[in-house]
Amino acid sequence: MARTHILGFPRVGAHRELKFAQEAFWRGESDEAALRGVAKDLRNRHWTLQRSAGLDFVTVGDFAYYDQMLNLSALLGALPARFGFTPSTLTLSQYYELARGNTAQPAMEMTKWFDTNYHYLVPELGSQTTFDGGVDWFFDEIDEALARNLPVKPVLVGPVTYLYLSKTHESGFDRLSLLPALIARYAAILEQLRRRGIEWVQLDEPALCLDLEPQWLDAFAIAYDNLGACGVNVMLATYFDTAADKARLVAKLPVHGIHIDLVRAPQQLDVWRAVLPAPTVLSVGVIDGRNIWRADLRKIVRSLETLKTELGDRLWIAPSCSLLHVPVSLEAERKLDASVKSWLAFATEKLSELNVIARALNDGQPAVEQQLAAADAALDARRSSGAVVNPLVQKRVGAVTDDMAERKSGFAERNIIQRQSLRLPALPTTTIGSFPQTPAIRQTRAAFKRGDIGALDYLERIRAEIETAVRRQEALGLDVLVHGEAERNDMVEYFGEQLWGYAFTENGWVQSYGSRCVKPPIIYGDIYRPEPMTVDTTRYAQSLTERLMKGMLTGPVTMLQWSFVRDDQPRSTTALQLALAIRSEVSDLEKAGIRVIQIDEPAFREGLPLRKSDWAHYLEWAVRVFKISASAVADETQIHTHMCYSEFNDILPSIAAMDADVITIETSRSAMELLDGFGEFDYPNEIGPGVYDIHSPRVPSVEAIQRLLERACEVIPAERLWVNPDCGLKTRGWPETEAALANMVEAAKALRAKLAIEALSESAVPG
Incomplete structure (x- = not known):
């Protein structure tokens, strides 16, 4: 009999129950017992869903109060030494300080x-790291x-992946030297599972799906030769x-099952x-865990019938x-x-899809013919829907030319023009x-x-919020302002709507x-912008101030x-449709007198x-669609982009090829470490390395920020540096x-x- 399981289930709850419980705890409005109670309810609810769907196992350990990698660090006893916390007595408050920072x-x-x-918290390891155990x-x-x-x-998370994704701040320290101690801790964990009767x-x-160096490949044999016998x-x-x-x-490792991603x-x-090997179970991932379209169940069943005959009970779905x-x-x-x-099929519906596939394989397709027929009908309806293809979009895509991806002049020439036009100070x-x-x-x-308030009332209230944001920025003395995005629910959803x-x-x-x-929108058909999306709001914000106002857009790759x-055409084609929509918006902002326009691409990496x-193909079309979105403006208009919480050093040539006049990036958590690659690469355009972490309530001092800026000046010439936070300030409070x-x-x-x-x-020193 083919068995069914999942690798993990969403933990926040259908109505974000965990989010609200966390935030109440952070605000001091509830205690640890209340938060743990919400967490327990969610876990039990999700286990019940899995059993009700007929799955052979319920997955446990996929829950986290913040992040599964942080959970694992807490379980291993591998907490950053700089916090001074005792792993075995870690409280939830301390756990959240690791994730969000504190005053120190x-x-x-x-x-x-x-x-x-999804963002994980990077383990911090070093020569003093021990894996002596932490919370239970x-x-x-x-x-x-x-x-x-x-x-x-x-x-x-397995030991090699955990170690591979970790970081060290000790020069010359080899994380793999920690492998024996790490394996010993995993072995102790498996022993506790064995005592509980876990199968x-x-x-x-x-x-294992990355390009790994030989020493990391060797680490798998070292790790699992030990763990396979526990x-x-x-x-x-x-x-x-x-x-x-x-x-x-x-296949040579003494493991008992292997899961592979067949989507x-x-x-x-x-x-x-x-x-x-003959005794080993093969778990096949045939339902898409990262997208929400209903599966072609009949096709999946047919593709697995021979495999089921070959493997019998050794096949898991x-x-x-x-x-x-x-x-x-x-x-x-x-x-x-x-x-x-x-x-569509969300997580709960995907559990049912697994059940149908397993029953079809175990009992024959007639046993689930009604469910298979319903899936067939949904797929046929989607393929034949007139809402999917838009002739206006198809015509516009067909008219795209290479010159649409190029600015009129190169950066060096544009930069001179923009400095004269924008008249910004050094380190704007x-x-x-x-x-x-x-x-x-x-x-x-x-x-x-x-519908409780009308459109005019809504507009007046939003404009009042915009004016508040503008006046506060003027009072702070910022050089380039933003309107604050009070009208935007989410940087993607707002535009998608x-x-x-x-x-x-x-x-x-x-x-x-x-x-x-986040609530990702669903792209089901061709993308078209029927009218301007941000022009009126941005123009109003600019009317409130003599300072420069940035137009704020989300870029095509991030959208x-x-x-x-949609999974019925190449992603590059959908990205091009998005780029053409953003290009029209950029043009309209420029016509409205906006001279600085930011096209955010935090998802580029x-x-x-x-x-x-596989990189070259992706980078070719990703760079191209960004440039198409940004290149319809005159040299005087300054194009910014923003990227955050990613490693960029290995794709810097492509980031440079995007040719944004200014790029802002997250660098504060790494103490400007990410900026080093830009300096070594000799990144040619202007750059704003983030000087404080907006995901933490911690307010950095003037001296701390200045130290980061001075560190940045060692890497990038000061005349090409901007000063900004790591990311948007949506989640923070005004004080x-x-x-x-x-x-x-x-x-x-x-x-x-x-x-x-x-x-x-220096100018006064005699030559």
Whole structure:
């Protein structure tokens, strides 16, 4: 009998229950017991869903109060020494300080989980790191599920992936030197599982889908030669790409099961079939864990029938990866277009799809013919829908030429023109775009959405918020202002709501990090901009001030990456449609007198394929669509872009090829470390390295910011530097925002004065 399981389930709750419980705890409005109570309810609810769908296992250990990598660090006892916390007595308050920082320490570094929009907290390891054990939360959750007589399959990030994704700040320190101690700690964990009667444990090793150096490949043999003999069956899980090139290596490991992603890399199945040892289970990820379209169940069943005959009970059916990356359920979607809704499957619906596939394989297709026929009908309806293809868009895409991706002049010439036109000081100060989304702002948007207030009342309230943001920025002394984005619910959803080809959910929430949830829009058809989206608002903001006002847009790659994207045409084609829509908006902003326009691309690095052999194709079209979106303006108009929480050094030539006049990036958590690559590459355009972490409530001092800026000046010439926070300020409150920005402006002024004195001193030295 083919068995069914999942690699993980969304933890925030169908209505973001975990988010609200976290934030109440952070504000001091509830205690730890209340937060733990909400968490327990969510876990039990999600286990019940899995059992109700007929899955053979419930997955335990996929829950986290903030992040699964932080959870694992807490379990291993590998906490950053700079915080001074005792791992075994770590409290939830201390746990959150690791994630969010405190008055003494900045938060742990955060970056993207492979090529997803989920952010994990990067473990900090060094020569003093020990893995002596920490909190028992993981085992508490297992005991919780066992007490319900559930068939438990615990899950942890595997030791090699954990070590590979970690960082060290010690020069010359080799993280692999920690492998023996790390393996010993994992062995101790597996021993505790064995004592509890656990049959299977899932160890996630997505690093196997990367291009790995020989020493990291050797680490798998070292690790699993030990862990495979611990008395618990080990399911080694790979996902997000193919691991076929490591198949022979993995097949020799003493593990008991292997999971592969057949959604992202269906071609790898034949390789694994050829090398899979006779006793080993093969878990096939055939349901898309990262997108929300209904599966072609009949096609999947047919593709697995021969494999089922070959493997029998050794065949397991699963999603491609954890369902963390999709919303919880379609049940709460009351307003979504009925046709579009019928094409979708969120996490809960995907559990049912797994059940249908397994029953078809185990009992024969006639046993589930009704469900298979319903899936067929939904797929046929989607393919034949007239809402998918827009002739206006097809015509415009066909008219795209290469010169549409080029500015009139090169950066060097544009830079001279812009300096004369914009007349900004050295080290100009700005922000990334959004300002605090206060309760009043959210209430106004909600009231308008419900119909409680009319369009004119809504406009007046939003304009009042814009004027507040502008006046506060003027008082702070910022050089380039933003309107604050009070009218925007989300940087992708806001634009998607004004474009044809998009659909939207009410409760399609997905965790991005911690309590930050996003509601990705759904691209189901061709993208078209029927009218300007931001011009009136930006023009109004500019009318309030003599200072420069930035127009704020989301770029085509990020619009693509942070949406659920149609799977019936190449992603590059959809990205080009988005680029043409943004290009029209950029042109209209310029016509309205906006001389600085920011096209945010925080997801640019995220879209990079895991394998370097696939990079060139992606980077070619990603750079091209950004340039198409940005290149319809005169030399006098300054184009900015923003990227955050990613490693850029390996794609700097492509970032330079985007040819934005100014790029702003996140660098504060890494103490400007990310900037080093830009300096070594000799990045030619202007750059604003973030000088403080907006994801932490910590307000940095003037001196701390100035130190970071001075560090930046060692890498990038001061005349090409901007001063800005790491990211938008949407999630912060006004008091901390104003305090941090005031310090930022003061630090910029102090450094300008210092540099001017140094320049004067140097000019006075006799030659």
